[in-house]
Amino acid sequence: MHEFDWSSIPNALPFLWDGMKISLEITLSAVVFGIVWGTLLALMRLSSITPLSWFAAGYVNLFRAVPLVMVLLWFFLIVPHLLESLFGLPRGTDMRLTSAIAGFALFEAAYYSEIIRAGIQSVPKGQMAAASALGMTYGQAMRLVVLPQAFRNMVPLLLTQGIILFQDTSLVYVSALADFFGAAYKVGDRDGRLVELLLFAGAVYFVLCFAASRVVRHYQNKMKTA
Amino acid sequence: MAYNWNWGVFLQPTATGDDSTYLDWMFHGLQMTIGLSLSAWLIALLLGAVVGVLRTVPNRWLSGLATAYVEVFRNIPLLVQLFLWYFVMPELLPEDLGNAFKQSNPIVQQFLSSMVCLALFTSARVAEQVRSGINSLPPGQKNAGLALGFTLPQTYRHVMLPMAVRLIVPPLTSEFLNIFKNSAVCSTIGLLELAAQGRQLVDYTAQPYESFIAVTIAYLLLNVVVMSGMRWVEVHVRVPGYIGGK
Numbered sequence: 001m002h003e004f005d006w007s008s009i010p011n012a013l014p015f016l017w018d019g020m021k022i023s024l025e026i027t028l029s030a031v032v033f034g035i036v037w038g039t040l041l042a043l044m045r046l047s048s049i050t051p052l053s054w055f056a057a058g059y060v061n062l063f064r065a066v067p068l069v070m071v072l073l074w075f076f077l078i079v080p081h082l083l084e085s086l087f088g089l090p091r092g093t094d095m096r097l098t099s100a101i102a103g104f105a106l107f108e109a110a111y112y113s114e115i116i117r118a119g120i121q122s123v124p125k126g127q128m129a130a131a132s133a134l135g136m137t138y139g140q141a142m143r144l145v146v147l148p149q150a151f152r153n154m155v156p157l158l159l160t161q162g163i164i165l166f167q168d169t170s171l172v173y174v175s176a177l178a179d180f181f182g183a184a185y186k187v188g189d190r191d192g193r194l195v196e197l198l199l200f201a202g203a204v205y206f207v208l209c210f211a212a213s214r215v216v217r218h219y220q221n222k223m224k225t226a
Numbered sequence: 227m228a229y230n231w232n233w234g235v236f237l238q239p240t241a242t243g244d245d246s247t248y249l250d251w252m253f254h255g256l257q258m259t260i261g262l263s264l265s266a267w268l269i270a271l272l273l274g275a276v277v278g279v280l281r282t283v284p285n286r287w288l289s290g291l292a293t294a295y296v297e298v299f300r301n302i303p304l305l306v307q308l309f310l311w312y313f314v315m316p317e318l319l320p321e322d323l324g325n326a327f328k329q330s331n332p333i334v335q336q337f338l339s340s341m342v343c344l345a346l347f348t349s350a351r352v353a354e355q356v357r358s359g360i361n362s363l364p365p366g367q368k369n370a371g372l373a374l375g376f377t378l379p380q381t382y383r384h385v386m387l388p389m390a391v392r393l394i395v396p397p398l399t400s401e402f403l404n405i406f407k408n409s410a411v412c413s414t415i416g417l418l419e420l421a422a423q424g425r426q427l428v429d430y431t432a433q434p435y436e437s438f439i440a441v442t443i444a445y446l447l448l449n450v451v452v453m454s455g456m457r458w459v460e461v462h463v464r465v466p467g468y469i470g471g472k
Contacts, residue, residue, distance in 0.1 A: 002317040065403075065449040066442055067410035069421050074442075077434050167303035173414060181306060195314045202306045209301035 008191040009200055012183075019183030022097070026179065027166045030104035034165075035158065037105065038112030043142065045117055056113070063110035068171055075103030076175045096177045100169075108165055115161060119154035120146060156220040163212050167205065180204070235431045236440065248427055255423030256444055262340055262419060263406045269345035270405065274352025279382060281357045292353065299350035304411050307347055312339040312415045332416075340412035348405050355397045359390035392463045399456040406448055420444055 009016075044056035063071065079099040084090075123146050131141035151158075170181040178186060181201055188197030236249040280292035299307070312335070316324045327335060363386055371381030413422035424441035428434045 062446075065407075065446050067407040067421060067445060069410040069413065070424070070438070070442060070445060073421070073425065074438055077428075077438065167301075170303040170305045171411065173305060181303070185309070195317050198306065198309050198314050202302050202310055205303055205306055206298065206301045210297060213301065 008193045012187040019180040023169045023179040026169045029101045031162045033105035034108035034112045037109035041113035042116040060110045071107045072103045075099045096175045100172045115157045119150035159216045255420040258419040263409045266344035270348035273349035277353035278356025282360045296350045308343045311343045336417040355394045359394035
């Protein structure tokens with residue numbers, strides 16, 4: 001049986017916290033950008049302009065059919081090339097964080113757009129009709145009447161997707177970027193205490209995600225009764 | 227940006243000296259992805275059905291246990307779970323068993339860890355679908371079963387499950403697609419499935435774009451095949467009288 005020795009964790013806490021900050025940074029930027037870009041995609045998908053709705057459908061289906069690991073590998077390959085040639089950055093600049101954020105944001109936007117599309121479609125048709133009858137343009141009606149109601153209904157789903165995204169950020173491991181999981185793995189590998197560090201990382205993820213999903217569920221129940 | 231496209235690279239013999247071409251590597255990866263996903267899916271379905279049923283039974287201990295199972299597997303990232311199965315589990319097993327595992331063929335080790343990990347991870351999601359399928363049945367079905375003198379297990383076996391299973395085929399389709407995509411995570415412990423072969427191809431051929439495009443297309447094809455297969459199943463099992471029914 002394995003002899004546990006947890007002594008390497010207390011000293012590693014600052015390093016692990018730095019990793020956690022990277023995980024949270026990727027999660028937050030990807031959530032914000034993903035919701036903005038996802039909203040645009042959803043509007044394109046629902047628009048009557050055929051090329052726009054085809055583009056959005058193609059984008060969403062492509063990203064949803066490819067594994068996240070593959071998407072991240074793509075972005076670690078392409079983004080540095082692109083930025084180098086666009087801005088003349090010196091070769092070998094560390095752009096793993098930028099690439100990771102770009103990859104997650106564009107990938108998650110496909111998932112967010114499906115949530116937002118369903119949210120927009122769940123708003124009763126009469127709302128749009130009433131807004132038009134009041135003399136609002138399509139854009140005004142969307143912005144002032146439909147989207148606020150849609151987003152109110154979608155908040156729990158968007159937050160749940162955010163929790164999933166937070167879990168998925170651990171996959172930046174493929175680029176050896178030291179997010180929380182990467183940091184835990186490095187410490188465990190260095191001290192020969194992989195078992196303890198991996199268990200610790202799993203426990204931290206569990207506590208955070210479980211607590212967050214409880215909060216979301218609480219909010220959801222409150223919304224139902226309101 | 228000057229990039230030399232060379233699609234012929236797939237037909238070249240590999241640099242390892244055996245008779246295979248790079249295309250053969252991709253097929254090996256595809257086989258591994260399919261074999262891993264299908265075997266994990268079978269376990270996930272069986273386990274998920276059991277856990278999902280347990281979540282709906284009146285016994286508080288059993289349903290609590292099933293809820294804990296689902297929460298644990300849903301709130302830990304897949305990558306962390308995989309590393310726990312691969313690096314941690316052999317250390318925590320009884321010594322003989324752990325050593326037997328560590329001395330076995332590395333590919334067997336990687337495959338077993340990946341399969342167990344994917345299977346349990348997916349089973350928690352299948353369980354949620356099974357539970358919501360059972361809960362979506364009108365309560366009269368269970369009551370009618372019990373009123374006819376069926377025991378509770380019989381009611382599940384003959385009345386509720388046959389209906390619930392048919393209702394949850396569409397959401398299960400997306401879980402089935404997910405297991406293929408999630409199997410790409412197993413490349414991190416060195417299992418040579420499709421994504422890992424793609425990375426290996428980049429290292430050996432120095433043609434990153436061709437390699438990644440080929441692998442991406444392989445995943446898209448896999449997606450299309452699974453989706454059309456599941457659509458066939460959906461059409462054949464859908465329940466008359468429900469939305470989307472016959």
